[in-house]
Amino acid sequence: MKDSLITVVRSLIFVIFALILCALVFQLAGYNAPVLLWAVLDGAFLRSGAIEQSLRWALPLFITAVGVGISFRAGFFNIGAQGQFYVGAICAAFAAEAVKGGPAFLVIPTLLLAGMLGGALWALWPGLLRLRSGTDEVITTLMGNFMAGLLLVYVTSGPLKDPSGSGQQASSRPLDPAYRISDSLGLSPTIIVIAVVVGILMWLLVNRTAFGVLASLAGRNGTMVEWQGARLWKLGLSSFLVSGALAGLAGTIEFMGPNGRIASGFLPAHGFTAILIALVANLSVLGTAVAAVFFGGLASAALYLPIMAGLPSAAIDIINAAIALFITARSTFIDRVLRLGGRKT
Amino acid sequence: MNEIIISILRSGTPLIYVTLAGVIAQRAGVWNLGLEGLMIIGACATILGIMLTKSVGAAILIAILACVLASVLLWFVIDRLKANPIIAGLGLTGLGIGGTALAIQSIFGSQATVTAPFGIPKLGPAFGSYGVLSVAVAAMPFVVFAMWVLLRRTRFGLRLAACGEHPFAARSVGANPSRMRLAALSIGGVLCAIGGAELAAGSLQFFAQGMTAGRGFMAFAAVIFGAAHPVGATFAALFFAIVGAIGIRAQLTFGDRIPHDLLQALPYLATVFGVWLSGKLRGGAKAASSFAELRDQ
Numbered sequence: 001m002k003d004s005l006i007t008v009v010r011s012l013i014f015v016i017f018a019l020i021l022c023a024l025v026f027q028l029a030g031y032n033a034p035v036l037l038w039a040v041l042d043g044a045f046l047r048s049g050a051i052e053q054s055l056r057w058a059l060p061l062f063i064t065a066v067g068v069g070i071s072f073r074a075g076f077f078n079i080g081a082q083g084q085f086y087v088g089a090i091c092a093a094f095a096a097e098a099v100k101g102g103p104a105f106l107v108i109p110t111l112l113l114a115g116m117l118g119g120a121l122w123a124l125w126p127g128l129l130r131l132r133s134g135t136d137e138v139i140t141t142l143m144g145n146f147m148a149g150l151l152l153v154y155v156t157s158g159p160l161k162d163p164s165g166s167g168q169q170a171s172s173r174p175l176d177p178a179y180r181i182s183d184s185l186g187l188s189p190t191i192i193v194i195a196v197v198v199g200i201l202m203w204l205l206v207n208r209t210a211f212g213v214l215a216s217l218a219g220r221n222g223t224m225v226e227w228q229g230a231r232l233w234k235l236g237l238s239s240f241l242v243s244g245a246l247a248g249l250a251g252t253i254e255f256m257g258p259n260g261r262i263a264s265g266f267l268p269a270h271g272f273t274a275i276l277i278a279l280v281a282n283l284s285v286l287g288t289a290v291a292a293v294f295f296g297g298l299a300s301a302a303l304y305l306p307i308m309a310g311l312p313s314a315a316i317d318i319i320n321a322a323i324a325l326f327i328t329a330r331s332t333f334i335d336r337v338l339r340l341g342g343r344k345t
Numbered sequence: 346m347n348e349i350i351i352s353i354l355r356s357g358t359p360l361i362y363v364t365l366a367g368v369i370a371q372r373a374g375v376w377n378l379g380l381e382g383l384m385i386i387g388a389c390a391t392i393l394g395i396m397l398t399k400s401v402g403a404a405i406l407i408a409i410l411a412c413v414l415a416s417v418l419l420w421f422v423i424d425r426l427k428a429n430p431i432i433a434g435l436g437l438t439g440l441g442i443g444g445t446a447l448a449i450q451s452i453f454g455s456q457a458t459v460t461a462p463f464g465i466p467k468l469g470p471a472f473g474s475y476g477v478l479s480v481a482v483a484a485m486p487f488v489v490f491a492m493w494v495l496l497r498r499t500r501f502g503l504r505l506a507a508c509g510e511h512p513f514a515a516r517s518v519g520a521n522p523s524r525m526r527l528a529a530l531s532i533g534g535v536l537c538a539i540g541g542a543e544l545a546a547g548s549l550q551f552f553a554q555g556m557t558a559g560r561g562f563m564a565f566a567a568v569i570f571g572a573a574h575p576v577g578a579t580f581a582a583l584f585f586a587i588v589g590a591i592g593i594r595a596q597l598t599f600g601d602r603i604p605h606d607l608l609q610a611l612p613y614l615a616t617v618f619g620v621w622l623s624g625k626l627r628g629g630a631k632a633a634s635s636f637a638e639l640r641d642q
Contacts, residue, residue: 029447133625134624142565146562151607158606320439321436321438325418
């Protein structure tokens with residue numbers, strides 16, 4: 001218990017440290033830092049309707065981040081959430097074309113499943129390459145992100161192109177409103193239920209199943225787990241597939257919910273933010289939920305800042321980046337202070 | 346034909362400079378995913394520097410200073426605070442893209458692009474149709490050669506590789522891996538500044554928010570595809586530039602009849618194939634990082 005408390009305090013210290021650094025940057029850039037940070041807080045959580053908007057962003061991020069946490073736990077550095085998110089949405093969009101006209105209670109689960117399959121598929125090949133040939137998954141999943149981004153450009157300006165669409169951004173034909181799972185505001189009972197179910201299932205998977213325990217051990221010492229008779233191969237591939245499927249599910253929710261279509265280059269920071277959430281939460285499922293609300297708030301503030309406060313939304317990117325810069329730091333100093341009087345390590 | 350070569354050199358040169366920055370970091374054992382951020386900082390600082398000082402030389406010096414500072418920040422976080430290099434690098438990239446956007450907005454308001462009155466000097470009519478290229482393009486082969494000498498033929502370069510491959514062994518013969526990484530990242534900062542300067546002021550003379558558009562990551566792919574060898578990675582970057590030029594040409598000639606977007610994925614696919622192959626040949630690539638280590642502290 002003490003350890004988990006220390007983890008929480010550590011994450012908080014780094015986030016606060018990053019915010020102070022950002023305040024300095026904003027001040028140097030000629031903005032009034034306290035006013036800017038207050039506007040961020042206001043846009044994220046305080047103004048009326050802010051919580052709903054923050055949750056709209058938090059729920060898909062939570063789903064992707066839980067998946068990222070699963071693969072990190074197993075010791076696989078899958079940074080391809082963005083690509084898996086895109087491919088999931090693309091597969092769901094193709095499935096939507098294929099089953100057009102069916103009854104909604106059949107079509108909606110089919111599309112969600114198609115999205116999960118798509119995401120899992122985009123995690124399958126880096127997983128296979130890693131486990132069969134030892135190809136580093138950081139490179140394959142990073143390259144996978146760019147390939148998925150180009151695939152998205154291709155399908156939205158080719159096979160799925162909306163002929164009535166105009167302007168800079170190519171986008172797909174809109175989804176039939178009968179199959180939408182939320183309006184454009186993006187918060188609906190369906191999405192909340194999906195997120196809660198995912199959260200409970202993943203919590204059980206991590207904390208109450210042999211898979212979860214073995215995967216965490218494998219992440220710490222794969223050789224030992226293998227010697228004890230566990231199939232590292234199966235364990236690793238499953239964690240890749242679960243993380244891919246969840247990112248794909250999040251992409252599908254964005255497609256079937258708030259967006260109603262897929263557009264080239266939509267939500268380009270989703271995967272990176274999800275990785276940050278998983279790291280800030282130190283890979284715990286409950287922590288991921290809390291961190292997702294925080295980063296969801298930042299995402300909603302990014303839309304609010306330029307319109308309501310006349311401040312640049314780049315401020316949010318800088319806050320995220322500063323947190324990324326420091327969140328994995330292992331400064332022994334902080335630990336020493338936190339453990340003061342505690343057990344020796 | 347000349348036209349195609351010019352367009353390849355134009356898009357390839359910034360990429361090659363940034364790739365060399367990635368190569369030197371890679372050899373020191375740092376996977377530098379901050380290249381994208383460093384490049385955009387270099388591009389932005391060059392344009393702002395030109396407007397401020399009315400001198401290209403001073404502007405490039407400012408850009409070098411900014412990029413080296415950012416690189417030292419990355420070194421501090423990775424080396425001193427023991428942060429994960431991949432996440433910290435991505436963080437630096439975010440800081441570069443967000444920071445330059447914020448800087449432009451705070452100076453020029455909501456303006457998306459900033460145009461400088463002049464750019465890096467051109468080669469001039471003495472070089473015929475190649476005269477439209479900037480001097481940074483002409484300097485590029487010499488820089489590649491210098492990097493090859495530095496990394497493969499000097500005591501510093503060999504020690505650097507030793508520090509990257511086996512820091513413990515390097516330390517035992519008196520090298521200081523931490524200081525070597527600082528040197529490698531700082532030199533990388535200089536190269537990223539020149540790459541960014543060439544991108545913004547070579548043939549364009551303007552800076553736009555997010556103008557690097559993934560070139561830094563493509564440079565990282567070239568580092569991996571070129572097995573972190575200065576010449577190999579340069580050819581990888583050149584190959585990527587050629588694929589890009591062919592894609593644009595195909596789009597102009599055939600319109601939407603061939604999927605040029607998918608053609609653009611070729612470099613990334615080639616990189617995956619290259620990493621897989623080198624893993625096969627060398628018997629498994631070394632894992633870059635372990636999160637378990639991070640969790641257990």
